[in-house]
Amino acid sequence: MRNLWIFISKYNAVILFIIFFLISFGLLISNNSYQRASTWNSSNEWIGKQYQKINNVKDYLRLRDINDSLAAENMRLRNLIPQTDSLKTTVTTVTDTLGRKQYSYITAKVINNSIRQKNNYITINRGYKDGIRKGMGVIDPNGVVGIVLNVSPTFATIQSLLHSDTRISATLSKTNAFGSLVWGNGNFDAKYAILQDIPNHIKVKKGENVITSGYSLFPAGIPIGKVVETGLKGGDSFLNIKVELATNFAALSYVYVVTNNAEAEQRKLESSNKTE
Amino acid sequence: MERIPIHLLRFILLAFVQIFLLKNMGYYNLSTPFLYVLFILVLPFKTPNWLVYLAAFCMGLTIDAFYDTLGLHALACTVMAWTRIIFISLTVSTEDRETEPEPGMSEMGFRWFLIYSFTLIFVHHFALFLFEIFRLSGFGEALLSTLLSTIFTLFLVVLSQFIFYRKKSR
Incomplete structure (x- = not known):
């Protein structure tokens, strides 16, 4: 106790300085809206900018990979287009009575990514201003990536598929049985996830494709991965299927944020079920 | 101790x-x-x-109340008070601290007072402008305002010393 008093009296100038500084800083932050706003926001924007700077360097080194993936994506999309040249005469215009697409996509660049944590997050360079909203699905050319978690004006964070709280509704491509895809629970390999809640009587083959069911945020049929092991835990009435993920999370570069244009309508309709 | 009313008066006047x-x-x-x-x-x-x-903090708060910047001047004054304590302990001997009443120009000499007041005013203004702008990107802007304002304040401080304090010691 005596030593404490000696210490305090010896350094009283510094200690008093810290006390008075904290009091006045507290007053400043709590009473001046500009300072308060920039304390909590500038840090976020600042961190985002730093990530972007680092990413500018990284991008340069990964140009070849990105080019390859874009070329592959181009080829895939080209295959989807009907051969309009040869069939020109028979093309007829179909007027959709809904008059709009159900899903539209926003391209975004990944500026921060992690795969080795227990709960992984991704940051992209699109935000509120670009139409990104909380809860939207995110995919990349290969498959599902995650769900938008937080949105700032120019950036957004994504709760990656590699997150213990992420559950995505998935189906097996041949049997159409659906379950939910989870990651974590002792499995922390970025290449694999577990498909739960598939009933025991369903025959699952190795190598079968797992795709999105269309019951959640994602359009139906987006690839998730391939079955590598069936029925990890026997005995229960449900299978636990190990799935090799289609998305290479270690090399994410560009992603698409999925906007479900009919979501509000669907929600409204479904909520009316509960009231009756 | 007997000079407390004079300091209070000075506080109010300033x-x-x-x-x-x-x-x-x-x-x-x-x-x-x-x-x-x-x-x-x-x-x-x-x-x-x-x-x-405490005196510096109160002075800052008083100014803040009228400038509508609660905490800003108090913070700058706190930083300045700390600088004052360090500066005096480094440059003034214990002997002088006993004999001389206060760090005015007539007691300590023109040169010492100029360096002393420049350092303290600079620190105060820099803290003030930096926390007012509150962005690291505004560093240059804060520094420019600080330098120009320091010159202005220093001029007024030295002027007031010439006007009010000279006759007293002679």
């Missing part, structure tokens, strides 16, 4: 001048004088540390 006269002065918002720091500059040597801080 705050008054700052709020009603100097608040309306300045050079395109680049150079703004803050003469009220003179109060902290010329507190007696014998003032205990806690009282220096």
Whole structure:
């Protein structure tokens, strides 16, 4: 106790300085809206900018990979287009009575990514201003990536598929049985996830494709991965299927944020079920 | 101790001048004088540390109340008080601290007083402008305002020393 008093009296100038500084800083932050706003926001924007700077360097080194993936994506999309040249005469215009697409996509660049944590997050360079909203699905050319978690004006964070709280509704491509895809629970390999809640009587083959069911945020049929092991835990009435993920999370570069244009309508309709 | 009323009077007078006269002065918002720091500059040597801080803090709060920037001037004054304590402990001998009543120009000499007041005013203004702008990207802007305002304030401080304090010691 005596030593404490000696210490305090010896350094009283510094200690008093810290006390008075904290009091006045507290007053400043709590009473001046500009300072308060920039304390909590500038840090976020600042961190985002730093990530972007680092990413500018990284991008340069990964140009070849990105080019390859874009070329592959181009080829895939080209295959989807009907051969309009040869069939020109028979093309007829179909007027959709809904008059709009159900899903539209926003391209975004990944500026921060992690795969080795227990709960992984991704940051992209699109935000509120670009139409990104909380809860939207995110995919990349290969498959599902995650769900938008937080949105700032120019950036957004994504709760990656590699997150213990992420559950995505998935189906097996041949049997159409659906379950939910989870990651974590002792499995922390970025290449694999577990498909739960598939009933025991369903025959699952190795190598079968797992795709999105269309019951959640994602359009139906987006690839998730391939079955590598069936029925990890026997005995229960449900299978636990190990799935090799289609998305290479270690090399994410560009992603698409999925906007479900009919979501509000669907929600409204479904909520009316509960009231009756 | 017997000089407390004089310091109180000085406190009120300087705050008054700052709020009603100097608040309306300045050079395109680049150079703004803050003469009220003179109060902290010329507190007696014998003032205990806690009282220096408390006096500086109160002065800052008073100015803040009229400038609508609660906490900003108080913060700058706190930083200045700390600088004052360090500066005096480094440059003034214990002997001088006993014999001389306060760090004025007539007691300590022109040269010492100029360096002393320049350092303290600079620190005060820099803290003030930095926390007012509150962005690291505004660092250069803060530094420019600080330099120009320091010159303005220093001029007024030295002028007031010539006017009020010279006759007393002679």
